[in-house]
Structures are given as C-alpha cells and as structure tokens.
Amino acid sequence: xxxxxxxxxxxxxxxxxxxxxxxxxxxxxxxxxxxxxxxxxxxxxxxxxxxxxxxxxxxxxxxxxxxxxxxx
Numbered sequence: 001x002x003x004x005x006x007x008x009x010x011x012x013x014x015x016x017x018x019x020x021x022x023x024x025x026x027x028x029x030x031x032x033x034x035x036x037x038x039x040x041x042x043x044x045x046x047x048x049x050x051x052x053x054x055x056x057x058x059x060x061x062x063x064x065x066x067x068x069x070x071x072x
Contacts, residue, residue: 009046013039 016039023029024036 010043013043 017037020031020036020039024031024033
C-alpha cells in the first residue's frame with residue numbers, strides 16, 4: 001500500500017488562508033485581511049528567495065567558468 005498524497009507547504013498555506021478567511025467572514029475573530037493572506041505571502045516570499053539564490057549561484061558558476069576559459 002502506497003501513500004500518494006502530495007501535501008506541501010503551498011497546500012498548507014492555502015488551507016490556512018481559507019480557514020482564516022472563513023473565520024473572518026463569519027465574524028468569529030476580528031483580524032486583518034493581511035493576516036488572512038499572510039501564509040500565502042510567506043510561501044511566495046520563500047519561493048522568491050529560492051529563485052534569487054538559484055540565479056546568484058548560476059551567475060557565480062557562469063563567471064567562474066568564463067574566467068577559467070580566459071586563463072587558458
């Protein structure tokens with residue numbers, strides 16, 4: 001028996017945002033809409049940081065490779 005569930009951080013952020021939106025719309029808590037969407041904003045920021053880190057690493061590898069080529 002295998003477990004084929006694909007539950008990642010983005011799914012968790014969407015579920016948390018939906019729960020917070022229902023709580024706000026029902027009037028159970030007086031929270032800001034920024035707090036409602038904060039889990040999704042956090043995941044998007046984490047993704048953006050990973051993309052920037054990947055691009056910086058790729059740029060460093062490119063520059064090192066280019067400088068090694070000139071030295072030959």
